[in-house]
Amino acid sequence: MSKAFSDILMLRGPVKSQMFIEASRLLRRRWVPVAVAAGAVCVAGAAPATAAAAQVTAVDCSANPNALQPAITAASPGDTLQVKGTCIGPFTIGKNLTLSGIGQAVLDGNQAGSTVTVANGAQVHLNSLTITGGKAATFGGGINNQGTLTVNTSTVKDNTAPSGASGGIHNQGTLTVTASTVRDNYSLGAGGGIGNNGLLTVTGSDVFGNSGDNGGGIFNYLAGQTATVIGTAVHNNTARVTGGGGIGNNAGKVTVSGSAIYGNTAPAGGGIWNGGTLTVTGSSVLLNTATGGSASGGGIYKAGGTVTLNLSVVLGNTPHNCAPSGSIPACIG
Structure with missing residues (x-):
């Protein structure tokens, strides 16, 4: 492969560093009630x-x-935990909480379930962490999200x-993955x-x-469920x-926008397999x-639904770019 063609495939990696909040904000202390001396009188109507x-x-x-x-x-609820070192889990989070890693912070599931489970109703942020070592019996080896979860620079x-199903992350709620890596x-x-x-x-992941x-x-599983992929590289994965x-x-x-889908392998739809509604814009x-033969769609396979390509390139896939032949407008070969 030529260097120029290789350059086309490259995306800038996620930002791996993050400024910490200034110390004055980090050192806020929880209010601790003080016992009232015997005989003290409460003032009626005082503010809570x-x-x-x-x-x-x-x-x-x-x-x-x-x-x-x-x-x-x-x-x-609402607290932030600043995590250092390798923490052995698995972990369950059932409240609004932020976990932020310092240095090379690791959450290790110890092969004992989903490394992190976010309960229904919880709003959770995971920042600058490595989440590994999960082994789930059902869903989500690394993360099983049932709430509202943001995974950032992790x-x-x-x-x-x-x-x-879902070796890395299983989402049953609302999941945002930003500037992160999901691999292996x-x-x-x-x-x-x-x-x-x-x-x-x-x-950006x-x-x-x-x-x-x-x-x-x-x-992406069922009707009514939505996945949006923006500025992300999806590559060298296998179905x-x-x-x-x-x-x-x-x-x-x-919906795929400004992203690169390359080097992936499957029996059908090496890059993308679609049975629902797929829109690819400004992507490659x-x-x-x-590997399924001459009608298996090396780039995109349309099993059903609709596929729309806008200002996108489907090129150099094996055995051809799209299948069935003529089923995807603007896809040639």
């Missing part, structure tokens, strides 16, 4: 006490690898769902990297080296059984491979 301010708490797992879950349990890697995750079912059963947005039965990189090496869309809505689908 101010609610406790959100607290920032340091959690040093390099000193105690089991420190994080007790800190999560003890935290108040890495989700080396997680498995060996008897279920495995599932027996759909969604090697990310499986979406809700509302998903992936922006890198999804690669994942493997699932279908939807090796990203899989082993059915379709969608890079992205598989069963019946929902998938390059050098993907379908």
Whole structure:
């Protein structure tokens, strides 16, 4: 491959650093009530006490690898936990909470379930963390999200769902992945990297080296479920059984914008397999491979639904770019 062609495929990697909030904001203390002396009189009509301010708490797992879950349990809604070292889980978060890593902070599921489970109704931010070592019996080896979750400047890697779906992340709520990496995750079912059963947005991220039965990189499940991929590289993922090496869309809505889908492999739809509504704008689908024969759609396979290409390139896929022949307007070869 020529250097110029290689340059076309390259995307700028996610930003890996983040400025911390100034120290004056980090050192806010939780208000602690003081006991009232016996005989003290309360003034009628006095204003109620101010609610406790959100607290920032340091959690040093390099000193105690089991420190994080007790800190999560003890935290108040809205608090921030600043995490250091490798924390051994798995972890369950059932309240509004932010976990921010310092240095090379790691959340390790210890092969004992989903590394992080976000409960229904919880609003959670995971910042600058590596999430690894998860082994889920059903969904989401790395993360099982049932609430509202933002994953920012983080890495989700080396997680498995060996008897279920969504090796890296399973979303049943609202999930935003920004400037992050989802890599080298495995599932027996759909969604090697990310499986979406809700509302998903992936922006400025890198999804690669994942493997699932279908939807090796990203899989969107059912009608009414939406996945949006913006400025993201989805590459070198594998669907082993059915379709969608890079992205598989069963019946929902998938929008791909300003992204590169390349080097993925599947029996059908090496780059993208679509059964719902797919719109690809300002993107490239390059050098993907379908192994299912001459009508298997190396770049994009349309199993059903609609496929719309806007200002996009589908090129150099094997055995051809799109299938069935003539089913996708603006796709040649």
